[in-house]
Amino acid sequence: MSAPVPVSLLVNGEPIEALVLPRLNLADFLRESLKLTGTHVGCEHGVCGACTVRIDGEIVRSCLMLAVQAEGASVETIEGLSDSGEIADLQAAFRERNALQCGYCTPGMLITAQDLLKHLPVPDRQAIREHLSGNYCRCTGYQAIVDAVEATAKMRGERPA
């Protein structure tokens, strides 16, 4: 009964066909089957945000989604966002401000921060904190992360469109 199910999806723009067990969550599928290990697995129940990815342009928890549910979806991981250069400035701001230490939360933080900046280009610090409130960082104390997101928003605002 719990036989493998065929699934076809786009991952970072690349078509993928696979046979997956129903119980395999999307985070493990990305990490184990596709070796895209930038998506991290922390709490496995939707609290920590380390596994955040984009599905059809919107952020979701890949630990709370089955790989079979991604049928027909376009999945973007931190590798995709990084390789395309979409978040190069945000990554640079994180580096400059030491907005990461161990780095475990960083992929999820970057994807979530980029999501905020897409929806709200000039967020105040409160809005940044609120949007990132579903992403845990156990190293930085968050101040540097908020600084980096705020600095990126400012730089993007000053850049001619």
Next chain:
Amino acid sequence: MKAAAFAYARATSVVNALELLAAHGDKAKILSGGQSLMPAMNLRLISPDILVDIGGLAELRGITVSAGVLIVGALTRHVDLLKSPEIALHAPLLRNAVTHVAHPAIRNRGTIGGSLAHADPASELPACVVALDAMIVVRGSSGERRIGATEFFKGIYETALSPDELLVAIEMPVAGKSSTFFFQEYARRHGDYAVVGLAARAVVAAGRFTDLRLGFFAVGDRPLLAAAAGRLINASVTSALLSEAATALADELDPQEDQQATAAMRRHLATVLLRRCVAALLARPELEAGVTK
């Protein structure tokens, strides 16, 4: 942890989903957004034999207004409620409530039908549909039925849904121009489980409530429509009357003690929310004064 093994069926229609439920009974679980089901499965709190995935059923998604009734499809996501002009106009209470539901990544997947069927006593949307006097539309092999929101919730994670029934929509009267709303909750951190919350709908005329529905959550095993509201309807609300209502409310509640709060703390916070709610809806800030007593 990871979920235990299960079989998976992608429903192709509501009829197909009902056939699958009829075949598997309570061994099956419906998967919509998965934002409550997947954590419970990953934590091995539940291990269904089969998941019936209704996520692709477009017929269950969307918000429409017809003949004075706002109809919200079960698969409508929290983020859709947040962005919908119909919700902002006709049921702003839902919009206000959703901003308190978890975090953006969860709201992008979680559905209103899933939240109601899950029936967590600490969650926001069940209390909202109680306050809004909504009807829950469910379909089973023997047809469709409508269940009043106050009858729908039966206990912690328990509802009036039979194992072979599917929640398909929520129907609410559209808010008249005279309706006003209040939503507030106490949580340790924004997006966390509420310690105590209140979703309210009122009709105020000439400084009095002609209707007042107070849906409290995280104060018992299900959302509670507070009978204490009756004391404030068609009455001149004074500080003394409000104190009486607060005492009646505290007596009416049967909150649980957990790691977040004692029962006494929940009773106290519920009365604080009552005072704030009444003061806000009547635009009489002085009524909130009893808050710190």
